[in-house]
Amino acid sequence: MALQSSVCRTSGQLSRLVSKVAGARFYSAPVSGSIPAAKRKYVPTSGTYPRGFKVSGTIVGVKPKNTTKPDLAFITSDTPCAAAAVFTKNKFQAAPVTFSRALLQQQKNSGLRGVIINSGCANAVTGKGGLEDAERMAKEADKSLGADKATIVMSTGVIGQRLPIQKILDKVPVAYEGLGDTHKHWLTCATAICTTDTFPKLISKTFTLPSSPSVEYRIAGTTKGAGMIHPNMATLLGVIATDAPISPAVIPPILKYAVDRSFNSITIDGDTSTNDTIALLANGAAGGQGVTSEDSADFKAFRDVVTDFATDLAKLVVRDGEGATKFVTIRVTESSSEDGARKIASTIARSPLVKTALYGKDANWGRILCATGYSLISEPGQPVNDVEEIVPEKTSVSFVPTDGSPELKLLVNGEPEVVDETRAAQILEHEDLEILVRLGTGKKEATYWTCDYSHEYITINGDYRT
8 A cells, every 4th residue: 555654743843933923823732732722622532442452652752852742652452463554655664664564474464462653753764773673672562462473563753863772672561561441541542653743543433243233343543643644655653453353364455445545545745654554453352253255244344344444544634734724625526537536636635736725715726727637647758648537628626615505616617607705715714625626527536635734834844853
């Protein structure tokens, strides 16, 4: 999959000097690390968590100035799990990506007991020493669990710096002693993987499967990411755990299907991280009939559960985009190909001109149309290519409000509408917005989720290492 983990950022950087500007809109966390008022609604106050899993979040001080925020997450299962992971496609893959991929292949997606994650340092582009550090983290976690080759590793933070590995190793036993299965444990664990995130991202749900309708299964997951986010994967880490009985043979295709329709359909800034990893663990602790065949009704039902769950997690990443004030759904319909629709949606979602117009509450639909028009063209120096998906005379663009009121048509079959600017401004005042592009060339469609670009995004990333 095209996943990637973004380099994580510290909460102290989230306070912005721009906050002194009168009338500015601020969504990033203050120096205190408290969650912005606008984001608190996304943080759960309770949850129902999968049986047999215990988690913790521990303060290590991976970044020397951090003395208050948990930065080592430990997710464990009492019994061995079937497991799968999707990793970044970035060619400069971080040491934990290389280590964890090899371990899952060696173990044939079975026998996993834990995931150990540090924030504050990505352990990427760190050579042989970085790979050794990732292996040492896993071995120390295995030692605590009384297991062997049973822990995968994730890291997020600044690229090109070595981990303070001894500090981390010394705290792994502390992380083990702190394991628990309460909501507080899960929320602290979710907080430990955050960098420039302004709130911990945690979801839990219950579900049933066709073969065992009387069994209540549980699924929980946490993710992080606010910048360096774009499919393949994003600047992103995530772990999903369930007590459903899923076999090692079928868990990889379930996760790939889900990620392609969730984490690989979001973008914040178009940058694909070196560390992106999404893992799925299933320990079967709830019992019931095992899911062993891709042809079974249980397989399809569980695949849909994971897809919907992963989509909800991915949307939280977009809602926490660095400096973001809007959550934007880009829907491209009536395309002659799904790949074309997906590329068009992705291009619109990454356009700096579209994203800044949204921040400025400007109904500048010409920028949307421009991004659509160049999304599928050949690279400079290459022959002009045919683009069957896009016919200007058939293309329509609308804003779709989230309050249930009628769409605002901006372009219809290539002809501009007389836009009610007052209504457009009202629609753009809302935090949530849908941009709908109808191509009129087929029946395929694709959806992307993105956010706007604000002054604060520049400030956060300009100050990232300072």
